[in-house]
Amino acid sequence: MSPLAGHRYAVGSMPDTRTIQAHLAGLIDQAARAAVANGDLPDVALPEPSIDRPKDAANGDxxxxxxxRLARAAMKPPLEVARAIASHIPADATIDPPEVAPPGFINLRLSNAFIQEQVEHVIREGAAYADLGLGKGKKAQVEFVSANPTGPLHVGNGRGAAIGDALAAVLGAAGYEVSREYYVNDAGTQADTFTDTLYARYQQLFGRSVEIPKDGYPGEYMVDLAKALRERASDGYLRPEGEAAPKELGPAGIELMLQSIRAALDSFGVHYDTWYSERSLYESGGAYDTAMRILREKGLLADREGALWFSSSELGEDKDNVVVRSDGHPTYYASDIAYHWDKFIRRGYDLVVDVWGADHHGHVSRLKTATGAVGADPEALHILLYQLVFLKRSGEAVKLSKRAGELVTLSELISDVGADAAKFFFLLRSPGAQMDFDLDLAVKQSAENPVFYVQYAHARLCSILERAREQGITPDGGDVSLLTQPAELALVREMMRLTDVIEVVASSLEPQQLPHYAMSLANAFHAFNDSFKQANDPSLKVITEDTALSAARLRLVLAARIALARVLGLMGMSAPERM
RNA sequence: GCCCCCGUAGCUCAGCGGAUAGAGUGUCGGCCUCCGGAGCCGAAGGCACAGGUUCGAGUCCUGUCGGGGGUACCA
Structure with a gap:
C-alpha cells in the first residue's frame, strides 16, 4: 500500500494497473519537494501523499x-498550496496535465495512451490478471464452515462457505500460497450427544421404546441416519437393552453426516484442501500433548475444583478458562489451542483466517491469547466473524438451530435459488452486518439476481468474439490506440480497478467489494455495448467494416472478458459462455 | 449488569477521514428494426438521535434509543 516515493519509470516502460497509484504518489511527492526546494512552499514536513479515487469522474481518475493537509503548516490557503505543488508535477506519459480544484485538490487524469496500454497489459496477464505480490512466499490458511458433523449444513453455514471460499481465492490472487481447511469436530460433548441420539433412534427402529437425550438432536435427519445404518449393518450396532452404544456407532454416524456435508459443499462449488480431524489432535505425542506441555512449562495451567484451568487472566483475559473438565474430558477450548499450535508452529502458516459465526464471538479474545501463549504470533491469526443469518418465511422469523430440529439446509437453498445466486447474495453483505434471508423472497428473486446480470455480460462478451470469428475477424494485431470512444475508455478504467479491489479485500478480509465491483464492471461493458446501439450508427459497433477498428475493439472485448471471468472466479462463480 | 456487532433510499445492502452519499430491487419517464432486451439512459427518494475531535465526519470518540450476539467444566 505504501507509495514508492520517487519511483521513476524509464521511457517506454509505463507502470501497469498494479503500480499506477504508487507512481502517481511518487509524482506528487516529487513535486512537493521541488516546490519546497524552489521556495514556492515553506520547508514543512511532508506526509506520504495519499492518492484517492474521486467519486465523481469529472474530478479526474x-x-x-x-x-x-499541508495548508496549516505552510500558512497558505490550500488552493495556493495545490497550485504550488501542481506546477512542479513533471510531464509524464501516464497523465494529462494536472488540475487543481477547490477546496485544495490536485486532480489527475490518466492519459488515453496509458489507458489504451492497459488493454494489452490485461491480455498479456490473462487468467493471472490482477495478481498481486502482497503475499509472495507466504503460506496462508483459511478455515471456514467447520460446522459440527452432528447435522446437515444450514443456510448460515452457506454464508460462511461463500465468504471463506472467496477470501481464500482473493488471498491466492494476492500472492499467498493458500489452503482451505475444514475442522471436523469429531470429538467432545456434542459428538457424544450425537452418538447418544443416533443410538436412541437406531434402537427405536427395532421397536425399543427409548427416548432421545433431552439435549439431543431432535431433527428428522437423525432418524434417516439411523435407517441408513440399519440398511448398511442391519442390527449389527444393537446391544442388549440398557447397555451403551457400541464404540463404532459414533464414528460411523459422523462419517455418514460428513459425506452429506461434503456433498452439499460440493454442489455449492466449495472444495477443501484439508479436512482436519479434531480427534487427531489427541494422538499420543500430538498437538494436544505438545500445546499443554508448553502451557504447563510456562506455569499457565492450574488444577482447581477438580478441573484443569488455563490461567488466561494472567495474560489479560477477563477470567481463567477450563481446559480439562473434572470428568477428564478436554474442552473445545483445549482442542482449539492445540489446533492453532498445529496451524502456526507445526505447519508454519504465516497467515491464518478463521471464519466463524458471530455466536462464537466470546471465544475470539481468549483464543488469540492462547495462540500467543503457545508461541505463535496472535497478530497473524485473523478471526472473521460473520453475523448470523435471520431466516424468514414470508416475513415470519425462523430461528436457526440444529438442536431445535428445525432448519433449512444449504442443499435446499442451492436447489431453490442456485449456488451462484446464493453465493452472490451472501457476498454482497459485509460479514459484520446481520442479514435477513427471506426464503420466499429469495426464490422469487433468484431469477432477477444481479449475478445473472454479471454472467450475462460475460456471455455477451463471448458471443461477440464468437460472432467476429465467424466473420474471420479476430483480436490479433488490433491496435489499441484506436480505442478513443468515452465508453471504450470507461470500460478499461473499470477493468483497472480490479487490482485495487483485490488489494482491499486481501487486507480487510471482507469480500463484499467483489460482487459490487463485478456489477460495476458488467455495467461498464453493457454501457459500452449499448452506446453503439443507441448511436444507431453502423460504424459504431464492435464489428464494423473497418477491420482495423474492429480488431482493436475485439482486443478490448477480449480484455474485458478476462477481467470479468477473473472476478467471477474469485467469487467462486461460473463464467458462462452462453446463457 | 458487563462486553462485541449493526442502525444509510419503500425493501435488501455498499461506502473503511475528502469534493454533489451509491448500487440492486420497487415506482415513474425515456431509448434498440439489436454483434443476445437477462440491456442502456434519466427522475423521485436516505446517513436513528445528541454532543465532541478535525481544514474536512455516514466514516473516528462519548452518550441515548433500537435490533442482534456473547458473558458454561456446550461448541
Missing part, C-alpha cells in the same frame, strides 16, 4: 488531498 485520481486526486491528492495533500495540499489541504
Amino acid at each position: 485520481f486526486a491528492s488531498a495533500l495540499p489541504m
Whole structure:
C-alpha cells in the first residue's frame, strides 16, 4: 500500500494497473519537494501523499488531498498550496496535465495512451490478471464452515462457505500460497450427544421404546441416519437393552453426516484442501500433548475444583478458562489451542483466517491469547466473524438451530435459488452486518439476481468474439490506440480497478467489494455495448467494416472478458459462455 | 449488569477521514428494426438521535434509543 516515493519509470516502460497509484504518489511527492526546494512552499514536513479515487469522474481518475493537509503548516490557503505543488508535477506519459480544484485538490487524469496500454497489459496477464505480490512466499490458511458433523449444513453455514471460499481465492490472487481447511469436530460433548441420539433412534427402529437425550438432536435427519445404518449393518450396532452404544456407532454416524456435508459443499462449488480431524489432535505425542506441555512449562495451567484451568487472566483475559473438565474430558477450548499450535508452529502458516459465526464471538479474545501463549504470533491469526443469518418465511422469523430440529439446509437453498445466486447474495453483505434471508423472497428473486446480470455480460462478451470469428475477424494485431470512444475508455478504467479491489479485500478480509465491483464492471461493458446501439450508427459497433477498428475493439472485448471471468472466479462463480 | 456487532433510499445492502452519499430491487419517464432486451439512459427518494475531535465526519470518540450476539467444566 505504501507509495514508492520517487519511483521513476524509464521511457517506454509505463507502470501497469498494479503500480499506477504508487507512481502517481511518487509524482506528487516529487513535486512537493521541488516546490519546497524552489521556495514556492515553506520547508514543512511532508506526509506520504495519499492518492484517492474521486467519486465523481469529472474530478479526474485520481486526486491528492495533500495540499489541504499541508495548508496549516505552510500558512497558505490550500488552493495556493495545490497550485504550488501542481506546477512542479513533471510531464509524464501516464497523465494529462494536472488540475487543481477547490477546496485544495490536485486532480489527475490518466492519459488515453496509458489507458489504451492497459488493454494489452490485461491480455498479456490473462487468467493471472490482477495478481498481486502482497503475499509472495507466504503460506496462508483459511478455515471456514467447520460446522459440527452432528447435522446437515444450514443456510448460515452457506454464508460462511461463500465468504471463506472467496477470501481464500482473493488471498491466492494476492500472492499467498493458500489452503482451505475444514475442522471436523469429531470429538467432545456434542459428538457424544450425537452418538447418544443416533443410538436412541437406531434402537427405536427395532421397536425399543427409548427416548432421545433431552439435549439431543431432535431433527428428522437423525432418524434417516439411523435407517441408513440399519440398511448398511442391519442390527449389527444393537446391544442388549440398557447397555451403551457400541464404540463404532459414533464414528460411523459422523462419517455418514460428513459425506452429506461434503456433498452439499460440493454442489455449492466449495472444495477443501484439508479436512482436519479434531480427534487427531489427541494422538499420543500430538498437538494436544505438545500445546499443554508448553502451557504447563510456562506455569499457565492450574488444577482447581477438580478441573484443569488455563490461567488466561494472567495474560489479560477477563477470567481463567477450563481446559480439562473434572470428568477428564478436554474442552473445545483445549482442542482449539492445540489446533492453532498445529496451524502456526507445526505447519508454519504465516497467515491464518478463521471464519466463524458471530455466536462464537466470546471465544475470539481468549483464543488469540492462547495462540500467543503457545508461541505463535496472535497478530497473524485473523478471526472473521460473520453475523448470523435471520431466516424468514414470508416475513415470519425462523430461528436457526440444529438442536431445535428445525432448519433449512444449504442443499435446499442451492436447489431453490442456485449456488451462484446464493453465493452472490451472501457476498454482497459485509460479514459484520446481520442479514435477513427471506426464503420466499429469495426464490422469487433468484431469477432477477444481479449475478445473472454479471454472467450475462460475460456471455455477451463471448458471443461477440464468437460472432467476429465467424466473420474471420479476430483480436490479433488490433491496435489499441484506436480505442478513443468515452465508453471504450470507461470500460478499461473499470477493468483497472480490479487490482485495487483485490488489494482491499486481501487486507480487510471482507469480500463484499467483489460482487459490487463485478456489477460495476458488467455495467461498464453493457454501457459500452449499448452506446453503439443507441448511436444507431453502423460504424459504431464492435464489428464494423473497418477491420482495423474492429480488431482493436475485439482486443478490448477480449480484455474485458478476462477481467470479468477473473472476478467471477474469485467469487467462486461460473463464467458462462452462453446463457 | 458487563462486553462485541449493526442502525444509510419503500425493501435488501455498499461506502473503511475528502469534493454533489451509491448500487440492486420497487415506482415513474425515456431509448434498440439489436454483434443476445437477462440491456442502456434519466427522475423521485436516505446517513436513528445528541454532543465532541478535525481544514474536512455516514466514516473516528462519548452518550441515548433500537435490533442482534456473547458473558458454561456446550461448541
